[in-house]
Every structure is written in structure tokens, then in C-alpha cells.
Amino acid sequence: MTARILDGKSIAMMLEEALAKQSAALEKRAGRKPGLFVVLVGDDPASAVYVRNKTRACARTGVNCFESILPASTSQDELLGIIDEANAREDVDGILVQLPLPAHICAEAVIDRIAPEKDVDGFHMLSAGALLTGQRTLGFRPCTPMGVMKLIEEAGVDPAGKNVLVIGRSNIVGKPLAIMLLEKHATVTIAHSRTTDLKTLARNADIIVAAAGRIGLVTGDMIKPGALVIDVGTNRKPDGKLTGDVDFAAALEVAATVTPVPGGVGPMTIAMLMKNTVESAERRLAQLP
Numbered sequence: 001m002t003a004r005i006l007d008g009k010s011i012a013m014m015l016e017e018a019l020a021k022q023s024a025a026l027e028k029r030a031g032r033k034p035g036l037f038v039v040l041v042g043d044d045p046a047s048a049v050y051v052r053n054k055t056r057a058c059a060r061t062g063v064n065c066f067e068s069i070l071p072a073s074t075s076q077d078e079l080l081g082i083i084d085e086a087n088a089r090e091d092v093d094g095i096l097v098q099l100p101l102p103a104h105i106c107a108e109a110v111i112d113r114i115a116p117e118k119d120v121d122g123f124h125m126l127s128a129g130a131l132l133t134g135q136r137t138l139g140f141r142p143c144t145p146m147g148v149m150k151l152i153e154e155a156g157v158d159p160a161g162k163n164v165l166v167i168g169r170s171n172i173v174g175k176p177l178a179i180m181l182l183e184k185h186a187t188v189t190i191a192h193s194r195t196t197d198l199k200t201l202a203r204n205a206d207i208i209v210a211a212a213g214r215i216g217l218v219t220g221d222m223i224k225p226g227a228l229v230i231d232v233g234t235n236r237k238p239d240g241k242l243t244g245d246v247d248f249a250a251a252l253e254v255a256a257t258v259t260p261v262p263g264g265v266g267p268m269t270i271a272m273l274m275k276n277t278v279e280s281a282e283r284r285l286a287q288l289p
């Protein structure tokens, strides 16, 4: 059996084409493009790549990108001041602070300083609460879980009644994704570093989402034949190449559908960021007197 490879890059490009039309129509009504304010602190090379990919996606989707690239020595108070300024700007619909931040800065304090109506990363406490309580008109949903849900839909799999194993319990991926899957009536198990017998849980799963950040975590013998396997991992191998958490070649032999790394979840994350930004601009325009 050779699984279908779900091409996140081309799905993301199709979504971005639709968003470009939506933002062009919005620009005609509002007299300005949607605006995204992107903050990068420090010199983490991976973060620099992700921010560059986001600014390119802004260009493709007709979103104005305002970049604030700050040295690693930036203080928390300086950063909070920059957030306050972006919160007050009329031409900024979305604000994102690229994570991780340098160790001397408290990420939670910075994220919660972002005006909730501009929290297009969906990391603010209000967005998390809205997700947990199923409110769709308040806050935003985090981009990677949104991208995973879209990939599941594109795979033609309805999560209702399915056993889904989410490996990883981060605030960015595992926890919000579990809530979104529950909303779609899946039976969700969250596995993490203290989970015993991951193999038995995985063998029972109709859908596996691997988001633990460990090369080779999901091996072929852990996958139920015919399962959908979504790989959120972005790990660097010693040769510098990017790889996921799943043994991709082995998964192809057992699963029905598998996402690749690169070219799976990553581009979907960025497309969903653009979606949230355009949605924020729509909401803010609708509230003008």
C-alpha cells in the first residue's frame, strides 16, 4: 500500500488565492489593505525564516506587512511599548510576536498585551477562552491547529466518532487542536512525554497528529493500516535538512494519507495566519461607525 501524500503547499496556495481576492475587495471598501504587524526579537535563524515566509505571504495576499525587527537585548518593557503602539494603530489589524522570545522576556505577558481583537496568532487568553467555550466571533484560533483541521478536511476524513491521537500538549498546537477535534465530535487522546505505551494508543488511532518535536517518534509499526497521519514536527537533522516526527517512508507503506515535512502543515500555518488577518480586518471594518 502506498499512501496519498497530502500536499499542504498547494492547498495553502489555493487558500491564499481566495484570500487575495477577499483582501482586494476589502481594500476597495475600506480604502486600505489589511495590515499585519510582525515582531521578531533576537537572531534565532529558524524564526527569521518563518518571519520571512510570513512577509512573503502578506505580499501574495494583498496584506500590508509592518515589520519590527529588534535585537536580542530588547527589554520586556520596550517590547510592551511597541505592542501598545501597534494596538493603537488604525492601519494594523493583526499583531504577531514570533516565538520563542529571548529567555529574559515573559512570553505570556507580551502575548496578553496584544489587543484581543488583533490577536491573529490566537495565543491571547481571551482567544484561548473563546476556543474552549466554542465562541467563534471572539478572538482567533491558533494557526497551526487551524491548518491541521483544514488538512483533515482535505483528506476527506470526518473526525466525528474517530479515535484521534494528538502527540504533544503545547499551547500552540496540542491543546487547542484537541479542543477543535472535540468540537468536531472526535474521541481525542493527548499523549506527551510521560505517556506510557504510546504504541498501543497510536495503533488504535484513525488519525495521528504528531507534534512533539522528536525525529522518528512515530514509526511504521505504530500506525493503524489506513490511518491519516499528520506531521507537525519541524526538526533539523545533523545535515541541516528539515524533517518531521514521523518516519515518512514507513508511514507511506501503512497509512492511507500522510502529510510531508516540509510542504505539509508549515505552509498551512502561514495561510491560516493570513486568513485570521483578513478576518480581523473584516471585523474591524464592520465595527466602524
Ligand SMILES: Nc1nc2c(c(=O)[nH]1)N[C@@H](CN(C=O)c1ccc(C(=O)N[C@@H](CCC(=O)O)C(=O)O)cc1)CN2
Pocket: 049, 050, 053, 096, 097, 098, 099, 100, 121, 143, 144, 172, 234, 242, 261, 262, 263, 264, 265, 266, 267, 269, 270
Ligand atoms: N508567533 C508565532 N510563533 C510561532 C508559531 C506561530 O504560529 N506563531 N509557530 C511556530 C513556527 N511557525 C510559525 O511561526 C512556522 C513553522 C514552520 C513553517 C513552515 O512553513 N515550514 C516549512 C519549512 C520552512 C523551512 O524551510 O524551514 C514547511 O514545513 O514546509 C511555518 C511557520 C513556532 N513559533
Ligand SMILES: [Mg+2]
Pocket: 008, 260, 261, 262, 263, 264, 265, 266, 267
Ligand atoms: Mg510542513
